[in-house]
Amino acid sequence: MSFERKFTKGVAWMSAGGWVEQAINFAILAVLARLLGVETFGILAMAAALVLLVEFLVRESVSEILLTQDTLSPQRLNSVFWLLVAFGAGLAGLLFIASNPIATFYGEAQVAPLIVALSPTVPMIALAAVPVALLRREMRFRALALRAVCGVIAGGVVGIGMALSGFGVWSLAGQRVTQVGVNAIMAWAAVSWRPGLSVSFTHIGEVLHFGHRIIGLRAAELVAVQMPSVIIGATLGPIQAGLFSIAWRAVEIASFLVTTPLRMVAHPALSQVMRDGANATALLLDIMRITGLVAFPAFAGLALLSEPALTVLFGQKWAAAAPVLSILSVFGLYLCIEKVQQTYCLAAGRVGILALLAWCEVGLSITLIYLTVPFGLPAVTAGFVVAFLVLWPLRFRNLAAIANLKAGTLMRLHIAPFFLAAIMAAGVYLVSHQLAETSGLIVLVTGTLSGLVLFAGLAFFFLRDRLEVLRSFIRQKVPASKPRYTTLLETRGEKDSN
Template identity: 30%
Template sequence: MSLIDKTIRGIAWSTAGKIFAQVFGFVLSIVLARLLVPEDYGLWGMIVVIVNFITLFGELGFGAALIQRKEIDERHLSSVFWLNVVVGVVLAALLALSAPAIAEFYEQPLLVDLTRIVALNFLVAPLNMVQRAIFNREMWFKQLAVVDSVKVVIAGCVAVGMALTGWGVWSLVGQSVTITVVSAIALWFASDWRPSFTFDRHALGDLLGFSANLFGFKTINYWARQVDDVLIGKVMGASALGVYTLAYSTMMVPLKEVTHVLSGVMFPALSKIQDDPARVKGIYLRAISMIALITFPMMLLLWASADVFILTVYGEKWAGAISILEIYCFVGLYQSIGTSVGWLYKSQGRTDLMFKYGLVASILIIVSILIGVYIGTVEAVAISYAIMTGGVLIYPQFMIPGKLVGMRFREVIGAVASIFGCAALAAAAIWGLGTQLPETWPAWAQFVTQAVSGILLYLGIIHTLKIAAYVELRDFIREQLAKKRGKTDDIDRGDADKDEGAQ
């Protein structure tokens, strides 16, 4: 199978799996938001900040290194596996021992037991990292889609069951641990690879240059993205952190559904053509235009109907998240394409440059968050973050990796400008529509009216103006459907020939 065919099939399976997981996860989040209270999410957010950071140490960037390196053998795979197992045990012990200090920092005694149970994740998670890297490297995304769908469903059922029986924040902990355990078991059943009793430090050395810089970038980038949760939880309390986390996670939905889906496919695909920068550039620009085609209207239409969306989906107790979500819709707009620059750094093997940029950018982001916390409101934190990431950093974010493949910033703007204009026009129209709808209508009726009108209007605009990304996507879908019909016709003709021959 050619690289193009593998990429297309990979995107199709990744998209199908991710759509299922995200739709199920979104429905699950609605159910849990109605069963739980903001304080539950705030407590969970306090744990997640620490746990996600420690998770970075469990992988150490070796998974991506296994995908990017042109040649690997059993020495690399088994050495990475055993290193991850040892690191996982150490991290689980450290997190369990740190639980009292975490609880004392936030002044929440319940965090001691919550943290120690979550620490179990680090004993299990390393067991499937190499298998997942192998599946990504070989672009076997069908198996990954099945595994990820299964784990989400089982973990979701566990979380809802616990929430219904009054377990509160423990239902979120149960969901986390279940996802880790089910993922490990499923990937071991799906994979034929098993570790040998081999540990070769020279094999690890082959991967270390790439992985060390990637790990360094992920570490500093993580704290730049999470310091707001830490400070809000410490200074403003669990309830404020709960509504802030809900708004932020809602903004992240398009990134998870679109950008992150493509990331799993585009990184290994671009790594295979890393010696042809011009080709990498062309594919990258087409990819971000496709991302923008979907995420730009999602973010802008959500901004235009944020109030009725929150009231409809989560209920009045989450009304405090409306203003934060409105701000973060604009953050999600440019982050949906901005996070894709990692494909360029990693596929070109320049994680060293990625680390250097990340260090400077993270310092500036942390400063902006400190300013927001000093002002004293969650809205101020969101605004400061938006100004820094969307106003100050957006140009170097694209330009520095762009130089690796000869890409200019104006080419990035050119790839998404017309799409932004269409999405903005549709958003402005439904915002105006929202001001004219009767106030006596329930929130759900207003939201459905705005959402349906906005989607239809946006589709009408891009179809009428024949936006390039839309036309390319439409023609591609038609071509794939035609190929599928052609294969079906060939099978039918073959069956008919067999029947005729039998007669």
């Protein structure tokens, strides 16, 4: 199988699995939102903020080195595994210790036992991190997709069952622990490797040298996206935290559907191209073209249709989250593009500057959030988003330096989809305005379909190069011995402006 076909097949499996997973997740979230209410989600958001941060530190940190190394010896794998086990156990212990002070900070006693109940997910993720990294390195995305779907189904069954039985907020904790547990079991079932006791201090040193930078990056990213929930919960109360939580969850799911499958495949693919000495920059540009083609119209549409989307999916009581969702849609667009850019830096092992920029975003976002608290939840959300947009050009410059490109070349890739998405947004607004007196479902379905048709027509006339990239991935049958990305930039020339 050629590299292009392997890449396309991986994206297809991750897309199918991700879309099925998130469709099920949406349905489960809608049921739980109707059963449990706004305040329950707000309390969970307070408890889960630190837990999710710790989970992410374990999930996408030290094990990332397994995607960049040329060879994987048993000692290297063992070293990574046992470091992660120790790291996960230590972080779970810190969650237990910090649970009461965090509950005191919020003024919500129920937060402490919730943190304790959620903390087992951390060592579960640590135990499964190496098997997941091996599946990603080998581009076995079918197994990863099936694992994700089974996990969300199992978690949903437990969560809804507990909610119907009157467990309240504990049903959300049960859902999460079950989902992570099933994911871990299925990851181990999909690989033949098993850990041993032979480790190498040389390998441990290499892992720690790489790991402290990426842990710094992941910590900054998680603090940045979880801090709004913490500050909102502490200053504006659980109801406002619940509204922000549901809007953030909608954006998170949308970004997952739009680009996570592509990003998850891109990282090992870029690493493989770099290991083979082929043209990883060309692959980066193609991935960015595809990302812009999908992300701009998706989040423009979500911003305009936020209110009918929330009321149809979660009920009328969540309509107050619509302004927050519209503003967060801008952050969703940023997140999709930035995460894809980040994969190139990770594949190249160049994460130091990224970590520094991420912590600068943390400082600026916290400052702007506190300054905007007196003006209400939409203002807080806007302050949070602005912090990332202000520093975004520096991320473009960092990526350009690593990829040996000009920052302007990377930025110009997004000009055309931006303007076409703006035209599409205007059309969707006119359609939804004409249907304002009808039901939310009609507005949502009609607005979505009209946006899809309008943007597809615009893309056919103005973004044919991107459509050609998609077509080339699907149909490419170049032998694996002749990598497509060895000479792609030379044959394409300087067509980076679109």
